[in-house]
Amino acid sequence: MPLVRDVNIPLFLSFSLTDNNGKRSSAGFWLPNTISVTDAATYVAALETAIAGLSDARIERATVTLNFTQPDTYVYIAPASSEVERKLAVTFVDGTGFYQFGSEIPSPRFTLEVDGTDSVPLSNAALSLFADAVVNGPLGPGNGATTFHGDDLTRILGATVIHRNRKKAR
């Protein structure tokens, strides 16, 4: 069952504020769930003005949070062997080859491991499908996941199974 956005829950908008001593706090509000990007920017601007009128702290950031949840009919229970401290560490790289992005998927399936080693071959069909989904995104090539700095990921570089505090060199 796919994760779905609950349109009955309002969007949560949070402003981050900092005072003269560098201490941080936040102010949160609920917004209509049906608004567009343009509308959201309008709400943010209006509320920023209101907060600036009330507070003498510095307004640093405005963040809207969207939540996606499983439907009530989703009954999947992770098997007893599942363990989120085991990770599948996957490295992706951008088109230049210089910029990488590392992702950790908890509790990798044991079928990914070959001959008792922690390395997962890139030829593994499940891993290949996962990598394609990350690189291409739901909208197709050129619209996939990126690095933290916004570099488009173009291919998978490597994958290995690790355990917390026991990361193996690739």
Added chain:
Amino acid sequence: MPVPLTFIWKDNNGKKAETRFWMPDTVTLDNVNAWPSHLETAMLLVSDARIERAEVRWNFPLSLNTTAGPNSDVSRILMLFYRNEGDPAAVSLVPSPGALPLDTVGAYRGVRLGLAAATVSGLLPDLERIADGTLTPGGTAWPGAFRVGGVTRQEEA
């Protein structure tokens, strides 16, 4: 600016973990819905844990270039209460309410009713702007002309 998409997992022992991806800046509020289910399907090919939920945190640019005042202190908080008849109340916190006179906020422990905050000259337009621009946690608008109350609090040192 990439947009973070975070998945929250749980294993059979109830332990939780997170996985984060960065979506391209071409993602909008209108087309972001396709991302979580797309990556959920892909990740479940390689994992047997349960994905509990996903969260997208969207940063918006600010239009005002505010600076912190010399007496600003975010441990002083103006608590705004909004309530409709029959609805749950919503509370919004505005840190360092410098627009309020210090003797209104006061230096004291705990919580003290400060409904006077809504009557301080010049503040009502900003308070009403908040009430007009936001919803209750249940997703309904705030009706009525006077729907803002204020309480001030100073956290213990």
